[in-house]
Amino acid sequence: MAVSEGLAIGALARRTGLAVSAIRYYEAQGLIAPWRNAGGQRRYQRADIRRLSFIMIAQQFGLTLPEIRDVLSGLPGSRTPTPQDWRKISVRLRARLDQRIATLTRLRDNLDGCIGCGCLSLPKCALYNPDDRAKSHGSGPRYLMGDSPDT
Amino acid sequence: MAVSEGLAIGALARRTGLAVSAIRYYEAQGLIAPWRNAGGQRRYQRADIRRLSFIMIAQQFGLTLPEIRDVLSGLPGSRTPTPQDWRKISVRLRARLDQRIATLTRLRDNLDGCIGCGCLSLPKCALYNPDDRAKSHGSGPRYLMGDSPDT
DNA sequence: GTAATTTCTAAACCTAACTTTAGGTCAAGG
DNA sequence: CCTTGACCTAAAGTTAGGTTTAGAAATTAC
Numbered sequence: 001m002a003v004s005e006g007l008a009i010g011a012l013a014r015r016t017g018l019a020v021s022a023i024r025y026y027e028a029q030g031l032i033a034p035w036r037n038a039g040g041q042r043r044y045q046r047a048d049i050r051r052l053s054f055i056m057i058a059q060q061f062g063l064t065l066p067e068i069r070d071v072l073s074g075l076p077g078s079r080t081p082t083p084q085d086w087r088k089i090s091v092r093l094r095a096r097l098d099q100r101i102a103t104l105t106r107l108r109d110n111l112d113g114c115i116g117c118g119c120l121s122l123p124k125c126a127l128y129n130p131d132d133r134a135k136s137h138g139s140g141p142r143y144l145m146g147d148s149p150d151t
Numbered sequence: 152m153a154v155s156e157g158l159a160i161g162a163l164a165r166r167t168g169l170a171v172s173a174i175r176y177y178e179a180q181g182l183i184a185p186w187r188n189a190g191g192q193r194r195y196q197r198a199d200i201r202r203l204s205f206i207m208i209a210q211q212f213g214l215t216l217p218e219i220r221d222v223l224s225g226l227p228g229s230r231t232p233t234p235q236d237w238r239k240i241s242v243r244l245r246a247r248l249d250q251r252i253a254t255l256t257r258l259r260d261n262l263d264g265c266i267g268c269g270c271l272s273l274p275k276c277a278l279y280n281p282d283d284r285a286k287s288h289g290s291g292p293r294y295l296m297g298d299s300p301d302t
Numbered sequence: 303g304t305a306a307t308t309t310c311t312a313a314a315c316c317t318a319a320c321t322t323t324a325g326g327t328c329a330a331g332g
Numbered sequence: 333c334c335t336t337g338a339c340c341t342a343a344a345g346t347t348a349g350g351t352t353t354a355g356a357a358a359t360t361a362c
Binding site for chain 2: 057060061090093094097098100101104105107108111112
Binding site: 307308318332 | 333334335336337338339340341342343344345346347348349350351352353354355356357358359360361362
């Protein structure tokens with residue numbers, strides 16, 4: 001019952017609200033790294049509660065698990081992260097979030113333009129290629145919300 | 152070669168940038184309804200280009216296919232949609248988009264507060280339960296970004 | 303000391319949104 | 333006519349992010 005035998009996975013699950021299976025899954029994806037006790041069971045640091053919470057928040061922001069793993073790689077591996085450490089990666093998160101908001105806002109404003117002008121059909125409508133849509137296999141221009149110019 | 156034999160699926164795919172398989176999939180999901188020619192091949196109206204473009208845009212906004220189907224149900228089934236028809240459902244789309252932007256912005260502002268105060272660990276941090284996270288199975292409070300108050 | 307919980311692993315299953323494959327049919331050009 | 337490319341259906345495969353299941357071992361509670 002020493003102070004630092006670590007948390008069992010169930011305790012961590014209760015603390016974070018995550019399912020036990022999800023925590024194991026995150027480990028498989030390289031997002032968290034517990035140690036094992038004598039019996040082979042996973043044990044976690046208290047700091048891992050914060051780590052998992054960060055993961056949950058980042059997911060709400062729309063980051064994928066690999067992206068979150070990348071962001072978390074900014075934390076020191078050797079010691080328990082300090083508030084400063086967290087602050088640093090939160091800033092990285094904030095940057096991504098700002099970008100997403102900007103993209104959505106631009107999209108909305110374009111939609112507004114279309115609603116306003118009533119076109120909703122011309123290439124000039126520009127409601128497209130907002131940079132998310134990866135380059136498709138085909139080449140050449142892709143018309144959006146309508147036919148080629150003569151429609 | 153009459154003016155209205157309709158578009159073949161390949162032509163529609165080229166016009167919209169979508170894969171042929173995706174267009175068939177949308178049909179299976181009830182998002183588009185072509186007719187068949189004598190040989191059993193799908194034929195589309197020119198207005199379907201617009202319909203598919205709308206689907207692509209709505210997806211960028213984060214709507215699921217069932218949600219898009221619902222929005223599209225606002226279009227008249229009996230005639231080719233007019234600009235007014237499109238304008239009407241675009242307004243519905245815009246409402247959803249505004250909501251998403253608001254949610255993300257609120258999330259970002261909360262994150263800012265946490266960065267500012269450096270806490271990133273307390274229940275009062277409130278960076279959670281932004282309403283997206285459905286009620287989990289367990290009951291009782293869920294601490295975010297940290298342990299219970301004494302951590 | 304034993305019963306009830308937890309945890310373990312590996313593998314299968316799940317949903318969304320598609321793509322790929324296999325085996326055939328249709329349509330258009332020469 | 334015949335070949336080639338576009339199209340057809342049905343079923344299986346794919347990725348992300350997990351959950352469920354099964355059978356066994358560890359831990360905790362009494």
